[in-house]
Amino acid sequence: MDYKKLDKTTLIEYLSNIAKIKSYFGSDDLIAQEIGDGNLNYVYKISSVQNPQKALIVKQAVPYLRCVGEEFPLGRERMTYEIRALQKFYNILPSFIPNLYHTSEDMSLVVMEYLGNHVIMRKGLMDGVKYKNFSEHISTYMSAMLFYTSSLYLCSSEKRVIIAQFNSNMELCKLTEDLVFSFAFMEHETNDNANVKNNPEAQKLFADMEFKEKVLELKYRFMTQGDALLHGDLHTGSIMINENETYVIDPEFAFVGPFGFDIGALLANLVNNYIYHVVVTKDEDFQNWLLVTIKEVMEKFRDKFLNFWSEHKESALLVEGYLDNETLVRYKEKFVKNIIKESIGFAGCKMARRVYGVAGVEEIRGIEDKNLRAEAEKMALKIAREFVINYEKINSVDEILEIVKNAG
Amino acid sequence: MDYKKLDKTTLIEYLSNIAKIKSYFGSDDLIAQEIGDGNLNYVYKISSVQNPQKALIVKQAVPYLRCVGEEFPLGRERMTYEIRALQKFYNILPSFIPNLYHTSEDMSLVVMEYLGNHVIMRKGLMDGVKYKNFSEHISTYMSAMLFYTSSLYLCSSEKRVIIAQFNSNMELCKLTEDLVFSFAFMEHETNDNANVKNNPEAQKLFADMEFKEKVLELKYRFMTQGDALLHGDLHTGSIMINENETYVIDPEFAFVGPFGFDIGALLANLVNNYIYHVVVTKDEDFQNWLLVTIKEVMEKFRDKFLNFWSEHKESALLVEGYLDNETLVRYKEKFVKNIIKESIGFAGCKMARRVYGVAGVEEIRGIEDKNLRAEAEKMALKIAREFVINYEKINSVDEILEIVKNAG
Numbered sequence: 001m002d003y004k005k006l007d008k009t010t011l012i013e014y015l016s017n018i019a020k021i022k023s024y025f026g027s028d029d030l031i032a033q034e035i036g037d038g039n040l041n042y043v044y045k046i047s048s049v050q051n052p053q054k055a056l057i058v059k060q061a062v063p064y065l066r067c068v069g070e071e072f073p074l075g076r077e078r079m080t081y082e083i084r085a086l087q088k089f090y091n092i093l094p095s096f097i098p099n100l101y102h103t104s105e106d107m108s109l110v111v112m113e114y115l116g117n118h119v120i121m122r123k124g125l126m127d128g129v130k131y132k133n134f135s136e137h138i139s140t141y142m143s144a145m146l147f148y149t150s151s152l153y154l155c156s157s158e159k160r161v162i163i164a165q166f167n168s169n170m171e172l173c174k175l176t177e178d179l180v181f182s183f184a185f186m187e188h189e190t191n192d193n194a195n196v197k198n199n200p201e202a203q204k205l206f207a208d209m210e211f212k213e214k215v216l217e218l219k220y221r222f223m224t225q226g227d228a229l230l231h232g233d234l235h236t237g238s239i240m241i242n243e244n245e246t247y248v249i250d251p252e253f254a255f256v257g258p259f260g261f262d263i264g265a266l267l268a269n270l271v272n273n274y275i276y277h278v279v280v281t282k283d284e285d286f287q288n289w290l291l292v293t294i295k296e297v298m299e300k301f302r303d304k305f306l307n308f309w310s311e312h313k314e315s316a317l318l319v320e321g322y323l324d325n326e327t328l329v330r331y332k333e334k335f336v337k338n339i340i341k342e343s344i345g346f347a348g349c350k351m352a353r354r355v356y357g358v359a360g361v362e363e364i365r366g367i368e369d370k371n372l373r374a375e376a377e378k379m380a381l382k383i384a385r386e387f388v389i390n391y392e393k394i395n396s397v398d399e400i401l402e403i404v405k406n407a408g
Numbered sequence: 409m410d411y412k413k414l415d416k417t418t419l420i421e422y423l424s425n426i427a428k429i430k431s432y433f434g435s436d437d438l439i440a441q442e443i444g445d446g447n448l449n450y451v452y453k454i455s456s457v458q459n460p461q462k463a464l465i466v467k468q469a470v471p472y473l474r475c476v477g478e479e480f481p482l483g484r485e486r487m488t489y490e491i492r493a494l495q496k497f498y499n500i501l502p503s504f505i506p507n508l509y510h511t512s513e514d515m516s517l518v519v520m521e522y523l524g525n526h527v528i529m530r531k532g533l534m535d536g537v538k539y540k541n542f543s544e545h546i547s548t549y550m551s552a553m554l555f556y557t558s559s560l561y562l563c564s565s566e567k568r569v570i571i572a573q574f575n576s577n578m579e580l581c582k583l584t585e586d587l588v589f590s591f592a593f594m595e596h597e598t599n600d601n602a603n604v605k606n607n608p609e610a611q612k613l614f615a616d617m618e619f620k621e622k623v624l625e626l627k628y629r630f631m632t633q634g635d636a637l638l639h640g641d642l643h644t645g646s647i648m649i650n651e652n653e654t655y656v657i658d659p660e661f662a663f664v665g666p667f668g669f670d671i672g673a674l675l676a677n678l679v680n681n682y683i684y685h686v687v688v689t690k691d692e693d694f695q696n697w698l699l700v701t702i703k704e705v706m707e708k709f710r711d712k713f714l715n716f717w718s719e720h721k722e723s724a725l726l727v728e729g730y731l732d733n734e735t736l737v738r739y740k741e742k743f744v745k746n747i748i749k750e751s752i753g754f755a756g757c758k759m760a761r762r763v764y765g766v767a768g769v770e771e772i773r774g775i776e777d778k779n780l781r782a783e784a785e786k787m788a789l790k791i792a793r794e795f796v797i798n799y800e801k802i803n804s805v806d807e808i809l810e811i812v813k814n815a816g
Contacts (some may be wrong), residue, residue: 151631156582159631163575167568174564174724182727209735216739220725223559223567226632316582317628319590327617331624 008032055114079108085254121239137246139300149229181219184357264346276363348387463522487516493662529647545654547708557637589627592765672754684771756795
């Protein structure tokens with residue numbers, strides 16, 4: 001079927017022709033409601049009139065940036081990569097991905113499970129909700145997705161198939177290249193923090209060549225290092241969560257990139273939330289929970305990644321019997337240590353870019369009191385700088401925590 | 409046209425339908441002669457009967473490894489990548505690539521300029537011929553091909569187009585992964601040096617875990633680091649040369665890989681030739697010429713690569729104005745220094761794998777005297793080991809030369 005942007009009426013007509021959706025709703029009447037404040041896409045909740053608990057989510061991409069309008073074209077093919085990534089991740093580990101009811105690359109549309117009992121994690125964290133299973137869940141998610149789409153598990157040709165499926169996700173990769181690694185650290189029209197021009201802190205950052213040189217090294221890694229299939233935008237706004245369950249959504253930035261990028265994105269967002277609680281709520285108990293969570297996420301990721309690896313002896317990289325066991329263990333530990341280091345570097349870039357670049361995070365850009373916001377920005381930049389300058393020298397997760405704690 | 413393996417008769421019939429070839433030969437009668445000792449493909453020389461100086465080369469791939477036979481299948485699609493690479497490289501810098509008269513991905517066939525006044529460089533070097541323009545030519549070739557197919561020049565989407573064009577060259581990439589980085593350093597049926605089983609030197613290499621761990625790091629780079637479009641097999645057997653001209657042929661292993669791999673392959677082959685002249689001909693004058701050539705190749709590569717870079721301010725990596733000039737110069741110098749280091753590591757892998765693995769080089773495997781061959785092998789392994797273990801710490805081209813000279 002040719003692409004057509006659907007509205008609330010045509011959407012229900014479209015869905016009525018899909019067997020799996022008919023079977024889900026039975027003979028119920030359906031109602032569509034536009035939800036979400038998506039920057040990029042249209043999101044609808046489709047519910048049964050007779051039984052409102054029965055609901056699905058429909059997400060459709062339009063060939064422009066929704067929050068700006070048709071004058072900012074952005075290929076709707078981004079949904080193609082989101083669909084492929086959702087399917088790929090679901091096949092690896094279904095428990096952290098919403099059930100898919102229907103996908104259409106032609107229509108740039110996906111129909112999936114409605115997560116009615118979950119909130120966007122960023123909001124939950126800002127409200128001070130402790131998710132006791134989160135570190136367990138997200139470390140499983142990240143270690144499985146990264147390991148099982150890497151050359152440490154796949155054979156050479158399987159890896160190339162994944163590269164081919166995601167290689168053309170170029171518009172969204174370029175958004176990251178530009179916005180995360182370049183424009184946020186120089187005078188640029190996209191920087192939408194109104195203070196930048198006359199802000200001495202911003203000018204100091206823009207002139208910090210030691211920092212920016214390291215950012216450039218990390219940008220080069222982002223562009224050329226094809227370790228594994230990434231989510232590509234793994235912040236706490238891409239996580240739907242409650243006490244018991246964790247879902248990762250919105251992988252439209254998916255591509256084959258460096259191991260540390262997703263982990264770094266998550267780390268950056270947890271630290272940003274920590275800063276919010278230091279500066280705004282001053283809730284020390286929650287700050288401590290966040291620090292413990294960061295430690296658990298990183299250490300559990302490392303352990304689980306190594307566990308998956310120990311279960312698979314042959315891959316594109318490894319031929320059984322090539323190394324003796326002692327050397328193999330040492331090699332793998334060094335390998336995973338380097339992933340952690342790299343993720344600290346990426347976390348630093350991600351944190352710093354949120355301060356003055358386009359699309360700040362709610363925890364910092366959203367602080368209404370000007371002085372408090374400046375305090376939070378300063379703290380974010382201090383941590384980000386240490387992460388970026390020193391990521392190769394940081395040898396333990398405790399050192400990460402020290403940097404975060406000492407910045408307050 | 410559907411694929412069909414051509415013979416001397418059907419080939420002439422096939423060529424008679426191609427306008428550009430008809431125009432080259434005019435109304436002359438044509439004769440086909442099978443030439444070359446290709447491991448992989450069939451190569452024919454097509455000449456004019458009336459004017460034998462007029463000639464072209466036809467290369468056709470068959471869906472198996474020619475030197476073994478149909479029982480060793482190998483996709484003829486390798487010619488697709490050779491054609492694409494020849495065209496791509498020709499478009500960047502035509503002077504080092506044979507003129508193409510006709511290509512057909514369907515027929516896995518290419519028709520190109522006959523290089524009648526050139527010899528395979530390996531043979532020329534073994535005969536002690538000094539090619540005074542070689543370092544100038546090959547440094548231009550390598551710096552241009554690597555720079556202009558990298559994210560230092562291309563924009564993000566252009567780079568992805570090249571990745572897409574070569575990503576599926578998986579069979580040949582896998583040959584390199586297996587043969588260069590794994591099988592040659594362990595007990596494996598492909599190792600065709602008859603001595604391996606009872607050779608204490610081979611057993612020592614196979615048990616050298618420090619060396620093999622570093623090889624594994626380099627293998628991982630080879631598999632995942634997408635810097636630029638590589639020739640993929642840049643040894644002195646892929647170079648046709650005379651006093652005035654240098655041509656690079658046979659890029660069927662082309663793929664987007666690490667900057668240092670082609671440079672490393674060339675370095676390895678020049679050092680192997682040096683070893684031959686130390687052990688067999690004992691021609692000190694030629695040894696010195698080789699050392700000077702190595703130095704010139706590496707230093708000219710570095711300078712020319714930096715020159716190309718200085719001519720282009722914007723790319724996928726760089727946004728103009730992001731770094732101040734001093735930092736940019738430092739960043740670029742460090743970047744190119746890391747390319748040189750990496751190439752030393754790859755050179756070590758390439759040298760070491762030729763000692764016991766399949767497809768040795770003529771300079772070492774071809775030495776008939778058993779003791780001299782053992783001496784050459786030992787010298788090759790000594791240099792290779794130092795290259796592989798220390799490549800990250802080698803800071804100048806002179807240090808490379810010291811390692812080579814001290815191994816004799």
